[in-house]
Amino acid sequence: MEARHANEPARLDRIGTTTSNPGVGERQRERIIRAATVVFSRKGYDGARVEAIARKAGMPKGNVLYYFKSKKALYRVVIKQVLSLWLEALGNVAVDGNPEEAIRQYVNRKLALSRNHPEASRLFAMEVISGAPIINDHLSGELRRWVEEKGRVFKKWQEEGLMAKIDPAHAFFMIWAVTQTYADFEAQIQAVTGAKDYDQEIYSDAAGEVVDALVRGLGLKRDQGSSLQSA
Amino acid sequence: MEARHANEPARLDRIGTTTSNPGVGERQRERIIRAATVVFSRKGYDGARVEAIARKAGMPKGNVLYYFKSKKALYRVVIKQVLSLWLEALGNVAVDGNPEEAIRQYVNRKLALSRNHPEASRLFAMEVISGAPIINDHLSGELRRWVEEKGRVFKKWQEEGLMAKIDPAHAFFMIWAVTQTYADFEAQIQAVTGAKDYDQEIYSDAAGEVVDALVRGLGLKRDQGSSLQSA
DNA sequence: ACCTGAATTGACCGAATGGTCAACTTTACC
DNA sequence: GGTAAAGTTGACCATTCGGTCAATTCAGGT
Numbered sequence: 348m349e350a351r352h353a354n355e356p357a358r359l360d361r362i363g364t365t366t367s368n369p370g371v372g373e374r375q376r377e378r379i380i381r382a383a384t385v386v387f388s389r390k391g392y393d394g395a396r397v398e399a400i401a402r403k404a405g406m407p408k409g410n411v412l413y414y415f416k417s418k419k420a421l422y423r424v425v426i427k428q429v430l431s432l433w434l435e436a437l438g439n440v441a442v443d444g445n446p447e448e449a450i451r452q453y454v455n456r457k458l459a460l461s462r463n464h465p466e467a468s469r470l471f472a473m474e475v476i477s478g479a480p481i482i483n484d485h486l487s488g489e490l491r492r493w494v495e496e497k498g499r500v501f502k503k504w505q506e507e508g509l510m511a512k513i514d515p516a517h518a519f520f521m522i523w524a525v526t527q528t529y530a531d532f533e534a535q536i537q538a539v540t541g542a543k544d545y546d547q548e549i550y551s552d553a554a555g556e557v558v559d560a561l562v563r564g565l566g567l568k569r570d571q572g573s574s575l576q577s578a
Numbered sequence: 579m580e581a582r583h584a585n586e587p588a589r590l591d592r593i594g595t596t597t598s599n600p601g602v603g604e605r606q607r608e609r610i611i612r613a614a615t616v617v618f619s620r621k622g623y624d625g626a627r628v629e630a631i632a633r634k635a636g637m638p639k640g641n642v643l644y645y646f647k648s649k650k651a652l653y654r655v656v657i658k659q660v661l662s663l664w665l666e667a668l669g670n671v672a673v674d675g676n677p678e679e680a681i682r683q684y685v686n687r688k689l690a691l692s693r694n695h696p697e698a699s700r701l702f703a704m705e706v707i708s709g710a711p712i713i714n715d716h717l718s719g720e721l722r723r724w725v726e727e728k729g730r731v732f733k734k735w736q737e738e739g740l741m742a743k744i745d746p747a748h749a750f751f752m753i754w755a756v757t758q759t760y761a762d763f764e765a766q767i768q769a770v771t772g773a774k775d776y777d778q779e780i781y782s783d784a785a786g787e788v789v790d791a792l793v794r795g796l797g798l799k800r801d802q803g804s805s806l807q808s809a
Numbered sequence: 810a811c812c813t814g815a816a817t818t819g820a821c822c823g824a825a826t827g828g829t830c831a832a833c834t835t836t837a838c839c
Numbered sequence: 840g841g842t843a844a845a846g847t848t849g850a851c852c853a854t855t856c857g858g859t860c861a862a863t864t865c866a867g868g869t
Contacts, residue, residue: 472762472763475763475766476703476704477622479769486765486766491770491772517788518791521791532703532751534706538714538718539717539721557748560742566794
């Protein structure tokens with residue numbers, strides 16, 4: 348008992364040596380995080396039971412508390428991982444090239460995130476709805492700066508008449524709202540559409556129209572000089 | 579102890595008689611519901627403490643359980659009230675008159691709902707994110723029928739070239755997503771914009787642009803024969 | 810074979826919480 | 840003013856849950 352409760356990724360040294368496998372407990376740790384993400388996203392922090400997480404991860408409760416010193420500590424790790432996923436996908440909006448193509452790509456990437464990580468999306472949503480007690484600093488720090496930076500590009504586009512005059516921040520809010528809704532409100536969309544295969548019918552079939560509507564709503568124009576096509 | 583645990587609005591008979599005031603405990607009941615809406619919307623079902631609700635309603639815990647036989651029963655009452663608020667605001671989309679004006683009005687009404695009842699919006703969101711365990715039937719029943727009905731009108735508009743070709747259901751999903759985001763993700767929007775006065779800066783100042791963007795995105799045209807103006 | 814530390818597990822504990830209850834107060838009606 | 844029901848309150852109970860711990864097993868190094 349020495350590596351106990353280390354919230355960092357644990358020692359990744361001596362990787363590749365014959366004897367030391369790629370992190371004995373590292374695999375466990377990841378299984379726990381994955382299970383916790385699912386449970387937290389459905390039940391919220393208080394509703395989630397440590398034992399439920401343990402069962403989903405296929406191990407006794409005690410083992411979960413062996414790797415994470417407390418439920419709260421586990422939650423922090425999970426939510427920060429989710430946040431970094433969010434910011435990462437946000438990361439690169441191709442500000443050069445034509446505006447339409449750039450945003451279209453961005454929206455699609457965001458939509459793919461909702462599709463491939465719906466639990467992460469829901470967990471993030473729950474955090475924010477609860478007042479973002481844990482990630483507030485990140486929102487008013489990193490995220491805010493990121494929006495300001497990209498916002499300047501939007502302003503330029505708007506001056507060139509390539510984008511509708513709308514507060515850049517709110518343009519992002521619109522995009523985020525629409526893309527996240529497909530993960531967060533899946534239950535509602537499922538109920539209303541009666542889709543048999545959500546993934547197929549919603550993301551594959553209908554998403555295209557929605558992206559078009561967003562691009563149209565933001566009044567994005569194809570830059571004259573550009574040659575990239577949206578396929 | 580006879581009217582105990584009656585989940586209905588309780589006897590509203592003999593209203594107006596001198597002696598019987600307008601529902602002695604009826605006022606209490608409403609205070610509890612209002613308090614519960616706030617607490618549930620921030621903490622989720624499991625995170626909400628009965629005692630916290632009681633404190634916010636200004637009475638001891640025992641009193642809350644006197645009016646509602648259990649926490650779960652209280653939750654059901656609260657969430658159903660929220661749902662009816664939702665459906666009520668959904669109720670009338672003026673399908674006659676010009677499409678642009680109709681939707682503009684609808685979006686504005688929905689936005690007002692987020693503004694005036696942010697807790698209700700958040701609670702609704704939490705329910706859905708959790709898989710809508712309680713209101714699922716309503717979603718796949720009432721709401722679904724409502725969307726189908728209004729959807730037919732959208733189809734007609736689309737055939738007349740007054741609206742962009744987009745699955746009507748998804749048009750609604752877009753509208754709901756954008757309008758709800760201002761209530762549900764208030765913490766994020768607050769953090770990113772740094773707004774001093776959320777209500778003013780967001781709803782009064784910025785909302786207009788967003789409504790415009792939505793209308794534009796859905797490709798809504800002003801019907802020729804109509805004379806109504808959007809002010 | 811032996812040793813050492815990591816990992817696993819189930820029993821156990823204390824705190825917190827939903828819910829009950831019995832005593833008490835207020836209100837409405839004769 | 841008497842009475843019965845409605846409403847109020849705090850003490851109390853049973854359960855659940857997060858977290859601890861000691862006992863045990865497992866893996867790698869010598």
